[in-house]
Amino acid sequence: MYTQAMDTGPKEERQPLRSADDAALEQRFEDRIEGGDFIEAKDWMPEHYRRTLVRQISQHAHSEIVGMLPEGNWVTRAPTLKRKAILLAKVQDEAGHGLYLYAAAETLGTSRDQMVDALHSGRAKYSSIFNYPTLSWADIGVIGWLVDGAAIMNQVPLTRCSYAPYARAMVRICREESFHQRQGYDALLTMMEQGTEGQRAMVQDAVDRWWWPSLMMFGPPDEESPNTAQSMRWGIKRISNDDLRQKFVDAAVAQAQVLGVTLPDPLLRWNAERGHHDFGAIDWAEFWRVVGGHGPCNKERLAARVKAWDDGTWVREAALAHARKQATKERAA
Numbered sequence: 001m002y003t004q005a006m007d008t009g010p011k012e013e014r015q016p017l018r019s020a021d022d023a024a025l026e027q028r029f030e031d032r033i034e035g036g037d038f039i040e041a042k043d044w045m046p047e048h049y050r051r052t053l054v055r056q057i058s059q060h061a062h063s064e065i066v067g068m069l070p071e072g073n074w075v076t077r078a079p080t081l082k083r084k085a086i087l088l089a090k091v092q093d094e095a096g097h098g099l100y101l102y103a104a105a106e107t108l109g110t111s112r113d114q115m116v117d118a119l120h121s122g123r124a125k126y127s128s129i130f131n132y133p134t135l136s137w138a139d140i141g142v143i144g145w146l147v148d149g150a151a152i153m154n155q156v157p158l159t160r161c162s163y164a165p166y167a168r169a170m171v172r173i174c175r176e177e178s179f180h181q182r183q184g185y186d187a188l189l190t191m192m193e194q195g196t197e198g199q200r201a202m203v204q205d206a207v208d209r210w211w212w213p214s215l216m217m218f219g220p221p222d223e224e225s226p227n228t229a230q231s232m233r234w235g236i237k238r239i240s241n242d243d244l245r246q247k248f249v250d251a252a253v254a255q256a257q258v259l260g261v262t263l264p265d266p267l268l269r270w271n272a273e274r275g276h277h278d279f280g281a282i283d284w285a286e287f288w289r290v291v292g293g294h295g296p297c298n299k300e301r302l303a304a305r306v307k308a309w310d311d312g313t314w315v316r317e318a319a320l321a322h323a324r325k326q327a328t329k330e331r332a333a
């Protein structure tokens with residue numbers, strides 16, 4: 001999931017002076033991007049473009065992996081066998097998304113160990129949404145509807161990202177994300193249409209808690225998003241944070257009506273002049289607090305990842321030993 005908010009790194013430092021050769025290469029690169037060409041791993045690219053992509057793709061990968069935790073928490077408590085099977089499949093999909101994306105980032109010359117180390121030491125970010133707790137079963141439905149829904153909005157334009165390995169990974173990921181959204185919406189619809197009064201209240205409570213953090217997933221407002229302009233020029237980002245957020249709000253209003261839930265924003269209303277819904281102010285102080293490591297579950301999420309990595313050491317070692325043994329056998333044959 002969830003890349004738009006991931007481009008929240010520092011403003012890039014000034015580039016060193018370039019040689020005439022570099023300038024010519026860079027011009028050719030810019031012309032290719034301008035002409036709608038896709039860049040492959042072996043192609044020449046400016047260092048700044050490479051670093052931007054490494055940051056974005058690796059933080060996207062971390063988000064997929066950390067994103068398994070809030071939902072994985074409910075696998076043992078899913079209300080029916082069908083819901084459990086669906087949730088297991090979804091969580092497993094997210095692991096796959098993380099792996100495609102780590103592999104895409106590796107094509108840019110960074111290693112899996114470097115990326116994992118950046119996550120575990122707190123240098124790399126992941127989407128702030130996964131630092132909120134999942135308090136009830138309705139949260140799992142709402143995550144599918146709103147969080148995976150926001151992920152789709154963010155990610156569909158990335159299937160046209162100028163860096164081809166990233167774009168290709170996103171094509172596969174987006175197909176699965178649309179299933180994720182539908183299963184969440186379906187779980188909520190079942191509770192709203194066939195559930196008890198208590199279950200309907202549970203759904204409304206989950207919507208109340210997840211609505212604003214979902215809007216934050218699109219990242220800071222355009223005027224405070226330092227890397228947006230460059231990323232758009234390079235064709236990494238195709239649609240701005242605010243435009244995607246607006247698209248998401250417009251789509252969610254109709255879906256909320258069908259569900260029979262209220263979105264927790266008294267200022268949310270249709271603006272005929274703009275042809276869009278107006279909505280209330282987002283609490284950006286909360287967003288930056290959570291991105292900065294002080295959300296409700298940041299410590300717990302990171303601790304769970306570090307523990308999983310440490311507990312898995314023997315598996316990685318065994319797999320490497322097995323691969324070495326196989327290679328020796330093949331050489332001997």
Ligand SMILES: [Fe+2]
Pocket residue numbers: 001064093094097173177
């Ligand atoms: Fe995903």
Ligand SMILES: [Fe+2]
Pocket residue numbers: 001094148151176177180
């Ligand atoms: Fe997903």
